[in-house]
Amino acid sequence: MDTVDAFGYFWSAMVVIMTIVSVAWGINDLKTGSARLHLMGFGNRVDRDKEPFEFWFAVGSKFMMLPVGIFMLWFASDFFWK
Numbered sequence: 001m002d003t004v005d006a007f008g009y010f011w012s013a014m015v016v017i018m019t020i021v022s023v024a025w026g027i028n029d030l031k032t033g034s035a036r037l038h039l040m041g042f043g044n045r046v047d048r049d050k051e052p053f054e055f056w057f058a059v060g061s062k063f064m065m066l067p068v069g070i071f072m073l074w075f076a077s078d079f080f081w082k
Contacts, residue, residue, distance in 0.1 A: 022066075022069075035062075
């Protein structure tokens with residue numbers, strides 16, 4: 001009987017949670033028109049009208065977690081889910 005590697009499922013669950021939270025936070029930042037530059041919510045807020053480059057950098061970095069998360073799950077499917 002094969003053994004189950006629980007680390008792979010735990011790691012994949014954390015990747016899914018991080019991806020969902022990051023994308024949801026990016027959507028919220030787009031709706032409110034202001035974003036924090038730090039992903040964990042610390043730091044100064046930047047407004048879309050006053051500092052557009054910093055705003056789109058902050059929102060874009062949160063949305064970049066989606067392709068990164070998909071790649072990480074694809075990577076995990078090859079190693080952990082055999």
